[in-house]
Amino acid sequence: MDKQPLNEKNFDKARKSYQPKPPYVMNCIKAFIVGGLICVFGELLTQMYIHWFDYSEKNAINPTVATLILLSALATGFGVYDKLGQFAGAGSAVPVTGFANSITSAALEHKSEGLVLGVATNLFKLAGSVIVFGVVAAYVLGIIRYVWSLIF
Amino acid sequence: MTFLWAFIVGGSICVIGQILLDVFKLTPAHVMSSFVVAGAVLDAFDLYDNLIEFAGAGATVPITSFGHSLLHGAMEQADEHGFIGVAVGIFELTSAGIASAILFGFIVAVIFKPKG
Numbered sequence: 001m002d003k004q005p006l007n008e009k010n011f012d013k014a015r016k017s018y019q020p021k022p023p024y025v026m027n028c029i030k031a032f033i034v035g036g037l038i039c040v041f042g043e044l045l046t047q048m049y050i051h052w053f054d055y056s057e058k059n060a061i062n063p064t065v066a067t068l069i070l071l072s073a074l075a076t077g078f079g080v081y082d083k084l085g086q087f088a089g090a091g092s093a094v095p096v097t098g099f100a101n102s103i104t105s106a107a108l109e110h111k112s113e114g115l116v117l118g119v120a121t122n123l124f125k126l127a128g129s130v131i132v133f134g135v136v137a138a139y140v141l142g143i144i145r146y147v148w149s150l151i152f
Numbered sequence: 153m154t155f156l157w158a159f160i161v162g163g164s165i166c167v168i169g170q171i172l173l174d175v176f177k178l179t180p181a182h183v184m185s186s187f188v189v190a191g192a193v194l195d196a197f198d199l200y201d202n203l204i205e206f207a208g209a210g211a212t213v214p215i216t217s218f219g220h221s222l223l224h225g226a227m228e229q230a231d232e233h234g235f236i237g238v239a240v241g242i243f244e245l246t247s248a249g250i251a252s253a254i255l256f257g258f259i260v261a262v263i264f265k266p267k268g
Binding site for chain 2: 022024027028030031032033034035036037038039040041042043044045046047061062063064065066068069070073074076077078088089090091093094095096097098099100102103104107108109111112115119120123126127129130131132133134135137138139141142143144145146
């Protein structure tokens with residue numbers, strides 16, 4: 001490193017040279033395997049609900065997602081999911097289980113502040129952005145598609 | 153065979169997320185938000201349904217399917233009720249996921265003690 005004094009301009013550059021480079025390929029393989037396995041487990045649940053509980057192929061998504069969310073919330077409570085998250089990165093964050101994990105962990109983290117101001121207020125602290133962006137995008141696209149279908 | 157495609161497609165979506173995290177240095181919240189928007193955009197062009205038919209849970213379990221379900225419910229109601237239907241139906245298909253996430257998240261947070 002050159003002996004330039006640090007200022008606001010070169011700080012970001014200098015900071016980057018000290019950060020460890022993430023093992024890109026290894027992280028992607030881990031994410032692929034864990035994310036894939038979660039989806040295979042989801043497929044297993046879907047097939048189970050179709051065969052044993054008489055759900056139609058479309059409706060079987062609902063109990064599957066609910067089951068995955070329940071398991072993920074429990075795993076977060078036991079502290080297992082966070083360990084999985086450290087190993088798998090996006091592999092555990094991208095499936096719907098990661099959504100449930102962000103809700104449960106945010107609520108657990110603020111438990112000491114009480115039930116109302118801690119748990120209930122912070123429930124959507126991390127997952128709120130997902131819902132906000134999802135609703136805004138779906139609303140705008142829905143209006144566009146509806147207008148499109150009226151014109152043509 | 154569906155299981156293999158579920159593994160491959162679901163895993164690939166997670167790899168895209170991992171690349172966004174590592175290479176583009178996005179936070180997990182940014183990645184999840186982008187994926188939801190991506191799912192809604194894919195559904196707007198009727199592409200996501202093909203992916204679900206092809207990969208099953210490989211397409212329904214990742215968070216992209218949340219955006220797809222939001223738009224899908226909105227469009228179903230829009231056909232019946234017009235403009236207000238978009239607002240009426242937006243949570244129609246995702247309510248199971250959101251309600252169970254709130255319920256189970258709350259119960260677990262009340263029962264368990266924070267770790268670490």
